[in-house]
Amino acid sequence: MRRRGLLAAGALLAAPALAPARAQEGFPNRPIRLVIPFTPAGTTDLTGRLGAEQLGRRLGQPVIVENRAGAGGNVGAEFVARSEPDGYTLLLTTIGTGAINFAVYGDRMPYRPQDLAAVGLFMRVPNVLMVPPEVAVRDVAGLVALAKSRAGGLNYGTAGIGSSPHVCMELFGLMTGAAMTHVPYRGSAPMLTELMAGRVDVGMDNIPSSLPFIKDGKLRALATTGAARSAVLPEVPTLAEAGLAGFEATAWFGVLAPAGTPPAIVARLGAAVDATARDADFRARMGVLGGELPALTADGGSAPAAFEAFLAAERAKWLDVARRSGARVE
Template sequence: MRRRALLAAPLLAAPGLARAQEAFPNRPLRLVIPFTPAGTTDLTGRLAAEHLARRLGQPVVVENRAGAGGNVGAEFVARSEPDGYTLLLTTIGTGAINFAVYGERMPYKPQDLAAVGLLIRVPNVLMVPPDLPVRNIAELVALAKSRPGGLNYGTAGIGSSPHVCMALFGLMTGAPMTHVAYRGSAPMLTELMAGRVEAGMDNIPSALTFIRDGKLRALATTGAKRSAVLPDVPTLDEAGVTGFEATAWFGVLAPAGTPRPVLAKLGAATDATARDPDFRARMAGFGAELPALTPDGGSSPESFEAFLAAERTKWIDVARRSGAKVE
């Protein structure tokens, strides 16, 4: 009798588990943003949390857990209960680049997190001070090659999306350029406007006001097409760096082991958020683009998982070839 009861236990538990998943969510969720408040990541996460709450019928509480290029917050989610109630607002860093530049020092593995969906992509922009005697990418590359030691360029930090984008730019053009890492976008942009570094790359939202005010000259953006907020600025591909495409991006991940039905519900809510007219309008204001991972322009857990794998492969190769890494 005892043996039969033990064998029956999983069968009895299965309907209860199914009902729990059907009822998901029945309490508030938590969205961990792995960076400090303010900035593009925080803005995206907080707006996404509002929209996810409406679609899931439960509050989505934002929690900032910053440190180690986003690894602190990402590891926290990776170690959380895989029930769908703790989620990560992932960036290109925590989802792909950090595996390239931190190497064996990474505190979690790709398989520790499950894909939910992609929210937006945000191109970067390559800029110079107005008094630098270059007006296009060809002239920048020529100037770098003409100077002993090349040019210096600034970014928001080692391992950031702009850093690895510039590493890829150097590989594709052969332009000798030395990285100067700052602690965030604000100090880098300040130094760039003052001419203390000769070039810089950053997410479009951080630099847009300075470009529009004429304090910085935008040479090219990094997306597959021109940015709607910088329509007169060519892409790097258009500017002669054929095949160049790289964008920062933001999406949602959950702990590995989260039940597939729960991931499906979260994925549908994330996809609906990315398509929402209000969300799109507010994100488009600083150059964000739709996910476009599925044929109809959205995303799904499966398409986001494939995207993550491709991004990790791409940036691990760039880091290996360029030597970009966090010491």
């Protein structure tokens, strides 16, 4: 009787420890929420929705998109960082929420890198340096010469302070010595409207949102920011080809989970994200917009570990640029 009592007590003690293990084995058994930390429409939202569709098929449960915008993506990212670490609430992270914001917001950041766990990378998107047709420059060298010849330099527009185009232009200024004044807008659409109207001299933006206006001749592309020429703008040189040796910067989109999410669940999610990044249909749909989809891992590798290393390198890179350029969100 005493032995049976000890065994029963041991079973009761073991039950709480077994519950999380069973939950991991059955993951996922209900819908997953993917938080997009920006408003609907635009490259971030499109990537998140296409990615959610793919993940749902691979995981066997619906992946429901929820837009939570504000503070350069920090509102949505903080929400996920404070969520239950069970794999059912995820963040569609960008270069802003995953790297740049830590550099430009400084002590005002509402979460830390260690509050979120790396899952995997969906896609990278180069930016494009543009001018309206009435600006009489045809290449990067001409733009730099024009900026240096004008008292006060030129004005450049981006989708906002701390955005990927903003820090790309800060890096451009550091590497060329061209004086330019930042004019931030609330998104790509108003910036592109003002650029086409000639109210700013130069623009930097993600390729997908700018591509239609470049193709229509309403904007002139001078260079792209990736390591190689964009497949959708093959005639446009990279900034490295245009004389800025070593220049490489892309926007990117991936998935993060709350810190403390069980490793087995993170690994399952990471495998699904990595498979999506390799999927032919996903690549085709994003590729026509200028997306680049290099997988970070060899087949069978760890998507979470590879993405964590990628995140660390991006944070270090943009922290250095922010420190040297003085870029900050006031």
